[in-house]
Amino acid sequence: MIKLSGKQILVFLQVHxxxxxxxxxxxxxxxxxxxxxxxxxxxxxxxxxxxKISITKLIDxxxxxxxxxxxxxxxxxxxxxxxxxxDDFTLDLPETLKERYKTIFELFSKLKTADKTSKIVxxxxxxxxxxxxxxxxIHRQTQRLLIDTESLKVNANEYSDLSKRLEKAIFWIDxxxxxxxxxxxxxxxxxxxxxIVEIQSYTSEKRYVAESYKLKREYAKLYASTLYARTELDQxxxxxxxxxKPLLDRIKSDSIILSGxxxxxxxxxxxxxxxxxxxxxxxxxxxxxxxxKFDSEAQFYVDQFNYKTADTFYVEQVEDLEWLPDSxxxxxxxxxxxxxxxxxxxxxxxxxQHTEEITLSKYFTITNLLLEEDLAVDYNSDERNEIILDDxxxxxxxxxxxxxxxxxx
Amino acid sequence: xxxxxxxxREIVSLLLDGxxxxxxxxxxxxxxxxxEDYIEFFKKxxxxxxxxxxxxAYLSSEDVNEKRTxxxxxxxxxxxxxxxxxxxxxxxxxxxxxxxxxEIEELLRQSSKWEILEKTTVADFEKxxxxxxxxxxxxxNGSKFKFTKAIKLFFRFAMEIAEEKLKEQxxxxxE
Numbered sequence: 001m002i003k004l005s006g007k008q009i010l011v012f013l014q015v016h017x018x019x020x021x022x023x024x025x026x027x028x029x030x031x032x033x034x035x036x037x038x039x040x041x042x043x044x045x046x047x048x049x050x051x052k053i054s055i056t057k058l059i060d061x062x063x064x065x066x067x068x069x070x071x072x073x074x075x076x077x078x079x080x081x082x083x084x085x086x087d088d089f090t091l092d093l094p095e096t097l098k099e100r101y102k103t104i105f106e107l108f109s110k111l112k113t114a115d116k117t118s119k120i121v122x123x124x125x126x127x128x129x130x131x132x133x134x135x136x137x138i139h140r141q142t143q144r145l146l147i148d149t150e151s152l153k154v155n156a157n158e159y160s161d162l163s164k165r166l167e168k169a170i171f172w173i174d175x176x177x178x179x180x181x182x183x184x185x186x187x188x189x190x191x192x193x194x195x196i197v198e199i200q201s202y203t204s205e206k207r208y209v210a211e212s213y214k215l216k217r218e219y220a221k222l223y224a225s226t227l228y229a230r231t232e233l234d235q236x237x238x239x240x241x242x243x244x245k246p247l248l249d250r251i252k253s254d255s256i257i258l259s260g261x262x263x264x265x266x267x268x269x270x271x272x273x274x275x276x277x278x279x280x281x282x283x284x285x286x287x288x289x290x291x292x293k294f295d296s297e298a299q300f301y302v303d304q305f306n307y308k309t310a311d312t313f314y315v316e317q318v319e320d321l322e323w324l325p326d327s328x329x330x331x332x333x334x335x336x337x338x339x340x341x342x343x344x345x346x347x348x349x350x351x352x353q354h355t356e357e358i359t360l361s362k363y364f365t366i367t368n369l370l371l372e373e374d375l376a377v378d379y380n381s382d383e384r385n386e387i388i389l390d391d392x393x394x395x396x397x398x399x400x401x402x403x404x405x406x407x408x409x
Numbered sequence: 410x411x412x413x414x415x416x417x418r419e420i421v422s423l424l425l426d427g428x429x430x431x432x433x434x435x436x437x438x439x440x441x442x443x444x445e446d447y448i449e450f451f452k453k454x455x456x457x458x459x460x461x462x463x464x465x466a467y468l469s470s471e472d473v474n475e476k477r478t479x480x481x482x483x484x485x486x487x488x489x490x491x492x493x494x495x496x497x498x499x500x501x502x503x504x505x506x507x508x509x510x511x512e513i514e515e516l517l518r519q520s521s522k523w524e525i526l527e528k529t530t531v532a533d534f535e536k537x538x539x540x541x542x543x544x545x546x547x548x549x550n551g552s553k554f555k556f557t558k559a560i561k562l563f564f565r566f567a568m569e570i571a572e573e574k575l576k577e578q579x580x581x582x583x584e
Contacts, residue, residue, distance in 0.1 A: 257489065
């Protein structure tokens with residue numbers, strides 16, 4: 001083969017597609033393989049395929065070249081094409097992207113001062129190309145991050161080491177998402193987005209007022225290119241800020257929760273290692289509104305008397321000056337009534353005639369007449385009356401009482 | 410004597426029963442409106458701390474050493490782990506999903522961490538579910554259950570542990 005043609009390269013890729021894919025995958029992300037590994041893959045591939053492959057052939061089609069270290073490096077042009085072919089891109093640091101898009105500012109400054117048509121045409125072509133490359137870069141970055149983030153989310157087993165998962169999420173947010181956001185930030189004067197807006201407004205006017213038709217046409221191309229770039233950027237920004245960032249934030253916080261739980265479970269028998277006290281909602285408590293310190297304070301109060309010897313207290317008998325007739329008197333009064341329709345009310349009323357202070361004990365002294373054998377009681381009514389005593393309120397049934405007929409005969 | 414809100418008795422007895430009060434329970438609104446008064450009321454009357462979060466409230470006491478709370482945290486930790494391992498978004502599932510009581514018991518029993526759970530109150534799973542339903546941490550509907558908003562308390566506990574651990578590790582790395 002004297003001169004390599006594009007067709008030969010395409011045939012090589014088509015015939016040895018599986019081999020190329022395998023080498024692409026195993027040599028990522030630097031696309032360098034040591035000679036032993038490459039030879040091993042060639043041998044394995046040749047065993048199962050009719051059309052053989054060799055190192056010489058790979059070098060002939062410029063698939064790879066040997067480095068001074070004897071390792072093999074895949075050709076950059078292949079890498080770019082294969083990344084597009086397999087939709088599998090490597091991540092560039094945003095700093096690298098930043099350097100790249102800064103050239104747009106430089107080219108644009110030159111364009112504004114250029115006066116020769118040929119120079120203007122070259123500058124416009126260059127700006128269009130740089131914008132294209134940059135858009136492609138941003139798209140690749142976003143795709144790669146989306147794929148990796150999804151995998152981080154789904155393949156929990158692969159990332160079962162929580163600290164690694166967490167580390168990866170934090171790394172992507174800090175090193176890629178945030179800087180990418182800054183590069184694309186709409187309000188920032190030095191962002192790529194601002195450059196595009198500036199070029200768009202400049203070319204929007206120039207495409208009508210330029211000196212010649214050729215120049216108007218060139219400015220119109222650049223104008224169209226910036227319009228397309230804005231749409232593309234908006235879509236990528238949306239993916240970054242609405243999908244990727246929240247997803248990574250969630251992976252980050254979810255991993256934090258899981259690793260916290262992990263420490264908790266691992267130290268379940270050593271609560272002192274939890275660092276943070278476990279939540280302590282109360283148990284069911286009796287509805288007794290007494291401050292619990294009351295108990296200890298009361299104990300303290302009582303304790304201060306403990307050292308004293310016991311004193312003897314004499315309780316003075318309080319002389320009861322009130323005189324009441326005995327039950328015989330009340331029975332006589334009852335019999336005189338020749339039948340009472342509401343016995344308990346009668347008891348209250350008759351007591352009232354002799355004392356102002358009607359207590360339970362006095363009241364029951366009289367109501368006990370109910371038990372006298374010579375009195376008959378009729379409980380037919382369900383009616384109850386409230387009897388208000390000095391030390392109690394009673395609900396008493398309405399009972400009739402009268403002398404037994406047998407007693408009279 | 411000060412005036413208490415109309416639902417005062419319901420609020421006090423719900424919280425003293427050791428239950429979580431969850432938004433949109435109308436009592437939660439009354440509690441939030443009178444937050445300062447209630448915080449003082451529970452502190453002075455019972456020496457309990459009333460914790461009011463965005464959408465739930467509960468009484469807390471440092472003197473309470475509830476083994477059952479430890480068991481619940483353990484249950485949640487292991488359930489989260491198992492859901493994560495099966496590729497599910499565990500936090501979303503726990504916060505918004507519904508679980509089948511029997512299926513979850515089965516899932517836990519198959520876990521390598523069951524040897525820890527079986528020594529706790531989680532072992533009698535149905536009773537465990539009933540206990541935490543009575544505290545309003547779970548809602549049970551037939552054979553299904555779901556977590557209430559109060560579950561966030563336990564997620565935050567895990568986050569705080571992890572953050573403390575990370576701080577510790579960073580300190581170690583710096584040394």
